Each structure stands twice: as C-alpha cells, then as structure tokens.
Amino acid sequence: VTDTYSTTKPIEVVHHEETVRLTVAQALLRFLARQFTERDGTRCRTVAGVYGIFGHGNTGGLGEALSATPQGEFMFLEGRNEQSMVHAAAAYARATRRMSTLACTASVGPGSLNMVTATAGAHINRLPVLVLPADEYADRKPGTILQGLEHPRAGDLSVNDCFRPVARYFDKITRPEQLLVALPAAMRVLTSPEDTGPVVLCLPQDVQTEAHDFPSRFFEERTWYVDRPAPDPEAVARAADVISGARRPLIVAGGGVFYSAAEEALRRFAATHGIPVAETYAGRGVMAKPGWCSLGGLGVEGTTPANEAAREADVVICAGTRLADFVSGAQSAFQDPAVRFVGLNIDRKDATKNSACAVVGDLRCSLSALSSALQGRRITPPEFEATTAVRVDAWSRGLAEFVGRSASGERMSQLAMLRVINDEAPAGSTVVSAAGTLPGEVLKLWDTSGGTHCHIEFGFSCMGYEVPGGIGVALANPKKPAIVVVGDGTFLMSPSELVTAVQNGLRLVVIVSENGGMHSIRRLEEAFVGRPYANLFRHRDMWSREFGNEPVALDLVAIAGGLGACASRAVDAAELRKTLQEALSDLTRPHVIVVPTDPSLHMGRNEVWHDIAPAEVSADPRVADVRADYDRKQSARQRRFL
Numbered sequence: 001v002t003d004t005y006s007t008t009k010p011i012e013v014v015h016h017e018e019t020v021r022l023t024v025a026q027a028l029l030r031f032l033a034r035q036f037t038e039r040d041g042t043r044c045r046t047v048a049g050v051y052g053i054f055g056h057g058n059t060g061g062l063g064e065a066l067s068a069t070p071q072g073e074f075m076f077l078e079g080r081n082e083q084s085m086v087h088a089a090a091a092y093a094r095a096t097r098r099m100s101t102l103a104c105t106a107s108v109g110p111g112s113l114n115m116v117t118a119t120a121g122a123h124i125n126r127l128p129v130l131v132l133p134a135d136e137y138a139d140r141k142p143g144t145i146l147q148g149l150e151h152p153r154a155g156d157l158s159v160n161d162c163f164r165p166v167a168r169y170f171d172k173i174t175r176p177e178q179l180l181v182a183l184p185a186a187m188r189v190l191t192s193p194e195d196t197g198p199v200v201l202c203l204p205q206d207v208q209t210e211a212h213d214f215p216s217r218f219f220e221e222r223t224w225y226v227d228r229p230a231p232d233p234e235a236v237a238r239a240a241d242v243i244s245g246a247r248r249p250l251i252v253a254g255g256g257v258f259y260s261a262a263e264e265a266l267r268r269f270a271a272t273h274g275i276p277v278a279e280t281y282a283g284r285g286v287m288a289k290p291g292w293c294s295l296g297g298l299g300v301e302g303t304t305p306a307n308e309a310a311r312e313a314d315v316v317i318c319a320g321t322r323l324a325d326f327v328s329g330a331q332s333a334f335q336d337p338a339v340r341f342v343g344l345n346i347d348r349k350d351a352t353k354n355s356a357c358a359v360v361g362d363l364r365c366s367l368s369a370l371s372s373a374l375q376g377r378r379i380t381p382p383e384f385e386a387t388t389a390v391r392v393d394a395w396s397r398g399l400a401e402f403v404g405r406s407a408s409g410e411r412m413s414q415l416a417m418l419r420v421i422n423d424e425a426p427a428g429s430t431v432v433s434a435a436g437t438l439p440g441e442v443l444k445l446w447d448t449s450g451g452t453h454c455h456i457e458f459g460f461s462c463m464g465y466e467v468p469g470g471i472g473v474a475l476a477n478p479k480k481p482a483i484v485v486v487g488d489g490t491f492l493m494s495p496s497e498l499v500t501a502v503q504n505g506l507r508l509v510v511i512v513s514e515n516g517g518m519h520s521i522r523r524l525e526e527a528f529v530g531r532p533y534a535n536l537f538r539h540r541d542m543w544s545r546e547f548g549n550e551p552v553a554l555d556l557v558a559i560a561g562g563l564g565a566c567a568s569r570a571v572d573a574a575e576l577r578k579t580l581q582e583a584l585s586d587l588t589r590p591h592v593i594v595v596p597t598d599p600s601l602h603m604g605r606n607e608v609w610h611d612i613a614p615a616e617v618s619a620d621p622r623v624a625d626v627r628a629d630y631d632r633k634q635s636a637r638q639r640r641f642l
C-alpha cells in the first residue's frame with residue numbers, strides 16, 4: 001500500500017487579507033452605511049438612519065460608534081419611547097415602499113423589551129425594520145446584573161428572547177466575527193420582498209464594545225437588488241382561464257400593490273378588463289380616482305358597493321393582500337357557493353389562501369402577464385357594470401348626505417371632521433391612522449383623487465402607532481406634511497414622540513378626535529356585553545363600577561402644548577378648516593389640533609358579519625339573545641372552507 005499523501009508536498013495558502021480593527025458597534029454601523037437597495041434603477045440606502053434611546057446597555061457600544069460616524073452618514077433621531085421608535089421605522093419602511101428602513105437601538109432589559117410590541121406590528125405588516133436590542137453581558141463576569149432576567153433554569157435566556165416569535169430573522173451576536181455572517185443575512189431579509197420583516201440582532205453590552213480585526217472587504221459597498229420575479233407562465237394561463245369564465249369578478253387590492261409599485265398596472269388591468277376593485281386598509285388609495293370600478297374599502301368597515309360586489313363575486317382576484325378578517329368578514333364576505341380565488345402575491349403563503357389559483361411573483365409582472373393572457377377581453381358583463389355603477393353612485397350620495405347632516409350639531413361627526421381634513425390636505429400629503437374608530441372611517445371616506453396618500457395601519461392596529469407613524473412618513477417624504485388622525489384614548493396612551501417631531505422640526509399635523517372615551521370598544525361592549533363597564537373618560541367608583549356624569553378634566557391641548565407642539569382647539573368645521581389651513585402654512589414645528597366630536601354620529605355597523613363571540617352562558621338575558629344571534633349568523637354566513 002502506497003501512502004500517496006506522504007509524497008505530496010503540502011500546499012501552503014497565505015491569505016493577504018487586509019483587516020480593520022473596529023468594535024462590533026463600529027463595524028455594524030460602517031457596514032450599514034455601505035448597503036444599498038436598488039429596484040427599477042432607483043437606488044437608496046437600505047438603512048438610512050438610526051433611532052435610539054440610550055442606557056448603560058448601548059452607550060459605550062452603539063452610542064460611541066454613532067458619535068464617531070461622519071456627519072451626514074446616518075440621520076439620527078432620539079426617541080422618547082422605544083416602542084414608538086420601531087413604529088416610526090416601520091412607517092418609514094412602508095412610506096418608502098420597503099426600499100429603505102431605520103435601525104432602532106435601545107438599552108438592555110426594559111428599553112429593549114419595549115420594542116417587542118412594535119416589532120410584532122412590523123412582522124404582521126411585513127415591514128423591514130432593523131431592531132438592535134442591547135443584551136446582557138456575554139462574558140457573564142458581572143454576576144447578577146441590573147435589568148437582567150436571571151432565569152432560574154436557563155442561563156442563556158434574556159428578555160430579548162421575547163423577540164424570537166415576532167422577528168422575521170433573529171440572532172444574538174455573542175462573538176464579533178459572527179457579524180460577518182449575521183449582517184449579510186440581515187440585509188437579505190430586509191430587502192427580500194417575499195421574506196421581509198423585522199430583523200432583530202441582539203447585541204450584548206460587552207460584545208458591542210469588543211474590538212476585532214474585520215476583513216476590509218466586508219465594508220465594501222454592496223447593492224441588494226429587489227428583483228421582480230416573473231410568474232410561471234402556466235400559473236398565469238390557469239389564472240386567466242379562471243378569470244375568463246367569471247361573470248361577477250372582483251379585485252381585492254392590498255398593501256402589496258404599493259410595495260410592488262403596481263398601482264398604475266392594477267388600474268390599467270382593472271380598466272382594460274372591466275373588473276371592479278375593492279381596497280383593503282393597506283391598499284386604500286390604490287385606485288386614486290372615483291369611477292364605477294372604484295368600490296372603496298372592503299369588509300366590516302367598508303363601503304356597501306364593495307361588500308355587495310364581494311358577496312356576489314364568482315371570482316375574486318386577490319392582489320397583494322393577506323385577506324385578514326376585517327376585510328374578509330372573518331370568511332363571511334364572499335357568499336357565492338362556487339366562488340373561486342386567484343391569488344397574485346410574491347408570498348406563496350398569501351397567494352394560496354382560500355384554495356386560490358396561485359400566481360406567485362412580483363405583482364406588477366403578474367398583472368402584466370395576466371393581462372396579456374386575457375388578450376384585452378372585458379370580463380364584467382355590461383349589465384353588472386351598470387348595476388355596480390348605480391351602487392357606487394348611491395353610496396357616494398349617501399355618504400355625502402351623512403357627512404353634511406352630521407357636520408353642524410354641537411359636535412360634528414368624525415366623518416365630517418375627516419371631510420374637512422381631506423379637503424384641506426395638500427397633494428402629496430399622507431393621512432395616518434391606526435386604531436379605534438378612525439381607521440374604518442378613513443377607509444370609508446378618504447378620497448385620494450387630490451393626490452393625497454393613505455397610510456392606515458390595520459394589520460396590528462396598535463394604539464400608539466399614529467404619532468410615530470406620522471414621523472416615519474414625514475422622514476420618508478420630508479417636503480409634504482404627514483397628517484395624523486387619532487382618537488383621544490390613543491393620544492393619551494402615547495403622545496410622547498411628539499417631542500421627537502418637535503426636536504427635529506418634522507412636518508406633522510396631528511388631529512385628535514376628542515369623543516370622551518374609547519368608543520370603538522364602548523360600542524363593542526354595548527353590542528356584546530349587555531352591561532357596558534368601561535371606556536368613558538368620566539369619574540367613576542372603582543368598586544361599584546358606576547360612572548358619574550362628570551368628565552375627567554383632560555386638557556389635550558395643554559398636553560400637546562406641553563410637549564412642544566403648536567396646539568389648539570377647533571370646535572366646528574369652519575374653525576377646523578381655518579386652523580388646519582394655518583397649520584399647513586406654517587410647518588416649522590408640529591401642530592396638534594384637538595377637535596371635539598360626537599361619538600354617537602357614525603354610519604353604524606354595515607352588512608358584513610364579523611366574528612366576535614359573546615359569552616355562551618350569562619345571567620343577563622340580553623347576552624343570551626346576542627349569543628343566539630351570533631350562533632345563527634355564524635352558521636349562516638361564515639364559510640367553513642373556501
């Protein structure tokens with residue numbers, strides 16, 4: 001037996017690798033500063049800025065590194081609340097169509113944990129955010145630490161493990177060289193249309209400051225191309241076949257239309273093939289202009305023509321939507337027994353929902369391929385088009401009539417308030433809304449034909465998104481105002497990020513609807529509980545739970561003024577118009593306008609059923625009635641399998 005190896009000379013490989021000695025935090029920022037996203041020839045920084053609140057967990061690490069970055073390399077904002085920072089970053093990502101985002105740094109323990117809620121929101125809304133929570137000492141030398149979890153059964157657990165289920169990509173950087181793998185992976189997720197969401201990189205406070213010889217090549221400029229994957233031609237042919245046979249087709253347009261920059265393509269598709277379009281919360285504004293095929297919002301808070309079209313639809317083309325329950329009426333909105341779905345989505349999970357004939361790919365490409373396959377054919381028969389046009393017209397007139405009627409009482413309705421705001425909002429401005437009754441009313445009423453944009457966060461509907469959401473939008477679109485509409489309950493929960501808007505001179509107008517309570521939930525109580533027990537801002541006895549008549553003396557104008565905004569009150573439509581005009585003409589600092597509104601003036605629940613279960617047993621006979629009604633409607637309307 002010959003040992004061939006023994007005769008072979010060893011090959012010596014010498015790496016002449018240039019290195020640069022940096023701390024983990026310095027390396028992270030240097031890397032981020034050189035990452036770019038490009039689509040359709042437009043290129044921008046993947047992570048354009050850093051939003052931070054500092055403590056002992058990140059001052060010596062990311063704080064030091066940030067202070068040493070050249071001016072102009074990163075925009076930097078100081079947050080007031082860590083949750084708000086991540087909301088703002090998510091809103092920024094959405095307003096840039098997911099082409100760019102912000103990194104959020106927080107200190108160890110509570111500061112980092114405060115970011116979990118908004119990280120979940122970004123996950124649900126499929127928005128890229130780079131979350132950088134500080135973590136406990138990796139070397140464990142200090143023993144028991146302030147803000148440490150000290151879990152009795154797992155030495156490697158920290159509060160940051162709460163991020164795992166809400167992160168699209170999660171890592172703990174316990175050694176500097178892990179960055180060489182973790183950062184490219186983070187970029188892949190942040191820039192991947194089918195896989196994007198929040199990336200969480202936990203940074204133990206000692207590791208942030210640790211130095212390492214990083215290869216210089218790691219810091220070379222890199223571009224992440226957001227490509228437009230074309231759909232499989234056979235999938236397109238199958239979808240065209242389904243659509244060709246439709247008699248009452250409907251398109252449901254979701255937020256994915258904006259992420260793919262496919263609004264124009266969708267409008268063209270709808271016009272060419274004569275198919276009406278209903279919009280989800282995230283897709284609101286896709287159609288831009290009124291017309292017979294522009295049905296408005298769909299679902300529990302949608303318009304009558306959209307919901308009638310959904311109820312009767314035999315083919316539903318889902319374009320860039322997750323089909324969440326407020327839109328699908330918890331699987332009750334589509335009532336044709338033989339209804340079929342076509343799912344156009346970059347994400348296979350969404351494309352295949354409701355047993356859809358799935359077309360997986362970039363939405364703009366899919367629409368164009370599908371349009372070619374349909375060869376210019378108009379799908380909707382003329383009589384159904386005429387019926388739809390009549391319905392759209394009747395809805396618009398009914399809405400206008402309600403708005404007019406509810407504008408002139410002692411307090412106006414929120415819809416009347418929104419109408420004034422919509423009239424005054426300049427082209428290019430964006431209305432922002434997230435929780436309470438306002439998102440549903442924006443969905444119903446907002447008209448984008450004047451060139452405004454809609455930004456409704458109703459995937460997570462997180463109270464407290466609104467003001468930071470406005471900040472994210474204002475950062476993405478600094479020349480135009482972000483107009484935030486928010487309920488008084490939500491404003492009270494989290495007004496503090498106004499200070500950041502003031503500090504950075506952002507063009508923000510916040511309109512607070514002061515209706516004296518959390519009326520979206522009060523209405524639910526009234527409908528489902530029998531004995532409403534909460535949600536009014538009135539003095540009460542905590543044991544008897546009785547409310548008195550006296551309101552809690554809240555001064556929202558003073559709160560906003562105290563946070564540095566230019567704050568005022570507008571009690572009727574004329575005053576609101578004037579105050580808003582003044583605010584919009586002087587956007588050197590944020591404005592807050594508090595508007596008293598009447599919670600009893602709303603359009604009521606529409607025809608779409610929604611799955612909210614009342615108690616199955618109760619001493620109150622009213623609850624038993626409500627439950628019986630629920631059971632009846634659930635079995636009659638909710639589709640068990642689509």
Ligand SMILES: Cc1ncc(C[n+]2csc(CCOP(=O)(O)OP(=O)(O)O)c2C)c(N)n1
Pocket residue numbers: 435436437438460461462463464486487488489490491515517518519520521
């Ligand atoms: C963080 C968070 N907590 C609780 C809820 C549940 N919730 C939805 S709307 C709402 C009340 C909102 O009150 P307000 O802002 O005054 O608006 P209104 O309901 O009066 O329109 C609550 C508690 C939520 N969406 N988000």
